[in-house]
Amino acid sequence: MSRVLILTASMGEGHNTAARNIREAIIAETNGTAEVLVADPYTRTNPVINKLMQTGYATAINSYPRAWKVVFELLSKPGVVEGMGPMLNELTTAVKSLIEEFQPDVIASTYPIFSYLISKIRKKNPDLKTPLFTIITDSTMINSAWYRHPCEGSIVADEQTASVLQHDGVPSERIHVLGFPVSLAFESLAPCEPPENGHWKALFFPGGTSVHAISVLEALGELPNLDLTVITGRRQQVMRKLQAAGVPRRGKLIGWTDQMPHLMATHHVFIGKAGGATVQEAITAEIPFLVSHVVPGQEEGNISLIEQCGIGALAVGTPSRLRDVVSGMQANDGAVWKAWRCNLAKMKKPSASRSIAKFLLAHV
Structure with a gap:
């Protein structure tokens, strides 16, 4: 029986999403015979500090994005993470224990x-020969912490990201372009049909403050032919404030959901922040992406991918700016939208999780 350990962290949902999807694919590829453990080593550390880190990260990206960019750039500099050794001892012990158990x-x-952390463990335990592969969840602008330390290989979503690693000295034979691990549910989903009678459906993930989200929804509500499905996820306070404000005017408001593949496949455009997993899921669902909130740092690379590949647009700034971008997308029988959809069809890899699963199993 093959045993696969997948390490993740709850610092943004994208890392967990990727881990779960790989697990799903490995189980499918082995007919359930493989034993797969998805583990967050942070949960084995001090719970108070772990919760503070998660809350701090969420607060920074939503309310203080410029401050987060400073942190992101600092962590990308060689020596910074390495200099945090004593602070990471508990986390290192957690990883080591998971491997041993x-x-x-x-x-x-x-x-x-x-x-x-595993490179540190290997130095003290040279008999640890278990191969390690890193699945990089962002595109084109990559924090070097992803690949500064040796592992058996880095799995990336696209050639643009592979080029970044090659430019920074990662041997090409250790870079594997296999796609992003999206849910297997995408394999059987057809993209949303073009709008009928000029009626559009948008999927909106509000980023930033609730005040800004309300302003955006009020502006989008001025478009007479647009229905909105608003997903607040685990941000319950934001959901309560949107409900109190009576937005969206047309559409529905949803909290946390596990139906993202279906929702993406039944809407014409996605509006939100450019998280790595979200952008890749949108590509797979062939749903054009409008970036309404920017988290500086890792998500700037995802925005670059959207713009370079012509699959959406950056629409930050005032709520009226976003409204006008949506209106322009709809104009001339959706000419811009159709061009974006055409480009998306060339990029999608709905079976990427299977490819990654097969790759990992081949190294058992």
Whole structure:
């Protein structure tokens, strides 16, 4: 029986999403015979500090994005993460314990710091030969913490990201362009049909403050032919404030959901922040992406991918700016939207999770 350990972290949902999807694919590829453990080593550390880190990250990206960019750039500099050694001892111990307890045949990581921690563990435990592969969840602008420390290989979503790693000295034979691990549900979903009678459906993930989200929804509500499905996720306070404000005017408001593949496949455009997993899911669903909130740092690379590949647009600034971008997308029988959809069809890899699963199993 093959044993696969997948390390993740709850610092943004994208890392966990990637880990779960890889697990799903490995189980499918082995007819359930493989034993797969998805683990967040942070949960084995001080719970108070772990919760503070998660809350701090969420607060920074939503309310203080410029401050987060400073942190992101700092962590990308060689020596910074490495200089945090004493602060990471508890996390290192957690990773080591997971490996010793589960005895995996192969390890996959969807979070950047674990390659560094495992390199530390290997120095003290040279008999640890279990191969480690890192699944990089962002595109084109990559924090070097993802690949500064040796592992058996880096799995990336696209050639643009592979080029970044090659430019920074990662050997090409250790870079594997396999796509982003999206849910297997995307394999059987057809993209949304073009709008009928000029009626459009948009999927909106509000980023930033609730005040800004309300202003955006009021502006989008001025478009007479647009229905909105608003997803607040686990941000319950934002949902309560949107409900109190009576937005959206047309459409529905949803909290957390596990139906993202279906929702993406039944809407014409996605509006939100450019998280790595979200952008890749949108590509797979062939739903054009409008970026309404920017998290500086890792998400700037995802925005670059959207613009370079012509699959959406950056629409930050005032709510009226976003409204006008949506209106322009709809104009001339959706000419811009159709061009974006055409480009998306060339990029999607709905079976990427299977490709990654097969790759990992081949190294057992």
